[in-house]
Amino acid sequence: xxxxxxxxxxxxxxxxAFVAGLGLVRFQDLPSRMHAATKAxxxxxxxxxxxxxxxxxxxxxxGKSVIALAFAFLTLPVAAHALGGRSLxxxxxxxxxxx
Amino acid sequence: xxxxxxxxxxxxxxxxxxxxxxxxxxxPSLADRINAADVIALACIxxxxxxxxxxxxxxxxxxxxxxxLVLFVxxxxxxxxxxxxxxxxxxx
Numbered sequence: 508x509x510x511x512x513x514x515x516x517x518x519x520x521x522x523x524a525f526v527a528g529l530g531l532v533r534f535q536d537l538p539s540r541m542h543a544a545t546k547a548x549x550x551x552x553x554x555x556x557x558x559x560x561x562x563x564x565x566x567x568x569x570g571k572s573v574i575a576l577a578f579a580f581l582t583l584p585v586a587a588h589a590l591g592g593r594s595l596x597x598x599x600x601x602x603x604x605x606x
Numbered sequence: 607x608x609x610x611x612x613x614x615x616x617x618x619x620x621x622x623x624x625x626x627x628x629x630x631x632x633x634p635s636l637a638d639r640i641n642a643a644d645v646i647a648l649a650c651i652x653x654x655x656x657x658x659x660x661x662x663x664x665x666x667x668x669x670x671x672x673x674x675l676v677l678f679v680x681x682x683x684x685x686x687x688x689x690x691x692x693x694x695x696x697x698x
Contacts, residue, residue, distance in 0.1 A: 514611035517656060521618030524649050528625030531645060537637055540629070544645045555652045559659050559667065571667040578671055579648075582678035586644065590681065593688040594637035 513561035520554035523547050537594060545587040552579050612660040619653050640684045647677050 530543025556572040623646055630642040651673050658666030 510607065513659070514607060517611050517615045517659060518618075520652065520656075521615040521622075524622040524652060525618045525625075527645055528622030528649075531629045531642060532625045537635060537641075540638060541641055544641050548645050548648045552648060552652055555655045555659070556667075556670070559655060559664070562659055563662060563664055565664070568664045568667065571664065571671065575667055575671040575674060578674045578678075582674060586678050586681040586685070590637055590640060590644075590685040590688075593685045594635065 509561055509564075513558045516554050516558035516561060520551045520558060523551035523554060527551060538591060541587055541591055545583055549579060549583050552576070608660060612656060615656050616653065619649050619656070623649050636688055637685070640681060640688075643684075644677065644681050647673075647680075651677070 524547070527544055527547035530547060531540050534540045534543055553576055556576050560569050560572050626642045626646045626649070630639050630646070633639045633642060651670050654666050654673075655670050658664065
């Protein structure tokens with residue numbers, strides 16, 4: 508029974524990853540694409556780790572999954588913020604002065 | 607059952623990576639390409655964890671932890687190359 512639940516979580520993770528790729532192709536501008544990539548990919552990663560926890564219910568597996576998920580959820584928004592801030596806040600006046 | 611779920615998962619991840627490769631090839635700006643490479647790397651980490659899921663092997667979770675941190679460092683370091691005038695070291 509719990510194996511079926513883990514399989515459903517794994518297929519859901521694949522669907523979320525596919526939605527992330529589809530949003531990366533179909534959206535129009537850079538912030539929309541970054542939104543699709545960060546959120547849907549983070550949800551897919553969380554579902555994969557949840558599926559592993561359901562398949563092997565062990566304290567070691569659950570602890571490692573929680574640590575990996577915490578790392579992913581701490582670092583994904585920071586990376587997206589660095590990327591978006593770097594790409595959106597350009598200052599052409601400074602570039603003209605220094606160039 | 608487990609094999610079927612793993613095959614469906616692999617096919618969906620492959621489709622996602624193909625979409626990201628199209629964006630990596632086509633992307634108008636450098637930030638789009640960095641973003642697509644980020645999603646490809648995260649999909650590969652998920653694929654490795656899914657392989658461990660199929661085999662009942664929990665060792666791939668260590669790989670997921672370390673590769674997540676390395677992915678963050680790589681994306682942040684690449685995003686520093688986007689606009690050289692905004693690095694903060696050229697203040698008057």
